[in-house]
Amino acid sequence: MDAAAPHDEPESPPAGEKPSLSEELYLPEILKGLATTFKHLIRPEKFTVEYPEKKKPIPQNFRGEHALKRDAQGRVKCVACFLCATACPSECIHITAGPTPPEWTDREKYPTKFEIDMLRCIYCGMCEEACPCDAIELTSKFYQVSETREEKYFGKDTLLRQPMKREYPDQG
């Protein structure tokens, strides 16, 4: 780089369209700008939502916190096939499979432990996509607040307690 160059005056801007007289005077332009501002101030459309009181509609396929589904008899639907844990890109599903109680005649395995580390989860929905028996789902629950890290390590009970999608009003 030429050493002297930095101390040159910056070159003048290229001549664009010549400003009109009213633009040259500047004041009319400011008034015009303010008119636009006030137009926005009084327009009926509102984009902000007063959040805790009012809520935005959450669409049906929103990818929020997980829930484990139950079947007609209220048992966990999962058959511990590990497909969700395999498909998970962030490797945050940990399942321990065990033999089902003798009275469960429709399957041999069920998860004795089913844990999702919600702090690792990226809410991609690939576990739901991978599940072959519709046992896991991402709900519309988006407020992921807890006071400790441990609370975000969801066990089977927490996952079974999660509200299901259909329990949310308005599915936009």
Added chain:
Amino acid sequence: MAETVTPAPAVVTTVDAGRNAAGEKLMVLNMGPQHPAMHGTLRLVLELDGETVVRCRPEMGFLHTGFEKLGEYRSYNQFVTVTDRMNYLSAINNNIGWAQACEELWGVECTPRCRRLRVIMGELSRLSDHILCVGLQAMDLGAFSVMLWGFARREQLYDLFERVTGARLTNSWTRVGGLMQDVPADFVARVKAVTDTFPEIIDETDKMLSKNKIFTGRTRGVGVLSAEDAIAYGVTGPVLRASGVEYDLRRARPYSGYEKFDFDVPTQTDGDSFARFQQRLEEMRQSVRIIRQALVDIPGGPVNVDNYKLSLPAKELVYTRMEEMIHHFKLTMIGHGPYPPKGEVYSATEAPNGELGWYLVSDGKRNPYRVRVRPPSFYHFQVVPKLVEGRLISDLVAVLSSLNVIAGELDR
């Protein structure tokens, strides 16, 4: 006595000595990585003579995440979640670019419906990226309301993305050979609502800023990038076209059926910050034009290729039929595929910032052997010194915001 000759250093500049012409010491200023005017965790080491930038050294690596390396440990479908996070302002364009690279590797072509939907969503994503960039450019120069009005429109777009993909920012919308799911029934009506209202904010931004004395005074003639330099530095996208080079991958190497649509590739002549601003406005107008055409007669049919070795079967079939269930297992379990052919492929799409290229090496296994991304921001960040050296430090802000450097894809 023999004269001692000190060999001259290869490049003699006052800058290296850290002194200006008057012999005063230059001031070294670190701009970033946590400076409010920096777009992301970028760092510029500036040497200042008064307020003049004598030397500018861009530094990257503050947001290094190992995305490319991670690609070797994730399957082709899983990696789409990582592409979201490379450019979080236009995640859908990244998803599309990735899926297209994988499809080129596999040698499959996705269905007409999928391609059309990708065009629509890709252009919507471009709108949201450009309106943000234009707004931030104005905000950096003090015009805050322009950005907020743009944000209101962007919110409408994000609601639509949320409806279609299930997430606002990290969409992960594409899969190899298709999409994660078909669009909802009210998709066309919602996109129409966007194309009806969006041009208004483009025109308004144009009206508010293009003849604004302060804005033009701070952007016209600032950060001029000549066409030759732009090409030499490998700059692409709106920045290249603002320098007067008519090069757009949607035109030069059409993909997803862009050749069927009637749109212009706008260019500017000045190559300064103002030209880049105008360029983005023009591109938004063209995007709206493309979306309007693409909404007519969206092809029907499935969104995924009809190949159970590559795309997951429909869920209803998996629940009820044995064959689909087996394919579903095989596609998800490790050790059964989907396996691409061995080979290498470079595939590029026109992302909002420029040419987004993926270079994939496959050894026929479930995960890529190597993933390399050519992010547009990398090339834009390296021209910063060229544009700001010799100018005032306040010009730097105007230049940087017009380049729209995204730290996520810069450092990857």
